[in-house]
Amino acid sequence: MTPQPKAILLDIEGTTSSIAFVAETLFPYARAHLADFVARHPQETAPILAQVPGDPVETLLRWIDDDAKETPLKTLQGMIWAEGYAKGELKGHVYPDTPEALVRWRELGVPVNIYSSGSVEAQKLIFGCSVAGNLTPLLSGYFDTTTGPKREAESYTKIAAALDLPPAEILFVSDIQPEIDAARAAGMQALLIDREGGAGDVATLAEVLP
Structure with a gap:
């Protein structure tokens, strides 16, 4: 029998928030403002640009177009x-069931953490400046590509260690x-969410620990 999870780990795009918001709002905004931002913040961006090959601005713009999961890009974005x-030019999109689920899980005493390819700073902004208000008080922790790629089991092993829980007691969505x-290869419980009602395990977060 699957044990009741002692922590939840959530993806963002397609899980708590729409893929369209990231692809059609956040990425174009970063692309349009990148060169100007770098020019206005030379000291803050210099360490980031030093990690980027070739012409840093051109490379970063190409990475945006390619949706590259590169940490320097995610940090600058x-x-x-x-x-x-x-x-006030941006507001973080969340599905209506997202804040409802976060509140419900908090009432159950199950802490919620985020794991996204976007930087921890970007994650906090989406939830802190969301269309539903500041949701960060409902979240316990954040993980990004500095932990490791999201398609490698070792990354989830590291997250379990950081949460001080056996992987089997963590539910990833x-x-x-x-x-x-x-x-699952790392030993976590996991549910595939498909908001189009397709072949996923659940269609909304309302179905997760209802």
């Missing part, structure tokens, strides 16, 4: 988005099958 959220496979 987070900085650009922070400015956009602060100006994502819309990407290879991520689900990696989490």
Whole structure:
């Protein structure tokens, strides 16, 4: 019998928030503001640009177009988005069932953590400046690509260690099958969410620990 999870780990795109928001709002915003942001913040961005091959700005723009999971890009995108959220030009999308689920799980005493390819800073911005208000008080921890790739089992082993829990006591929810496979390979419980009502284990977060 599957044990009741003692912690939940959530993906963002396609799980708590729409893929369209990231692809059609966040990425274009970062692309449009990247060169100007770098020019205005030379000291803050210099260590990031030093990690990027070739012409850093051109490479970063290409990485955006390719949706590359490169940590320097994710870090810089987070900085650009922070400015956009602060100006009120961006609001983080979350599905209506997301805040409801976060509240329900908190009442059950199950802490919720986030694992996304977006930087921890970007994750906090989506939930802190969301269309449903500040949801960060309902979240316990954040993990990004500095922990490791989301399609490798070792990354989930590291997260379990960071949470000080056996992998079997953590439930991971994502819309990407290879991520689900990696989490299960590490020993975690995992559910594939398909918000189109397809072949997933659940269609909404309302079905997770109802």
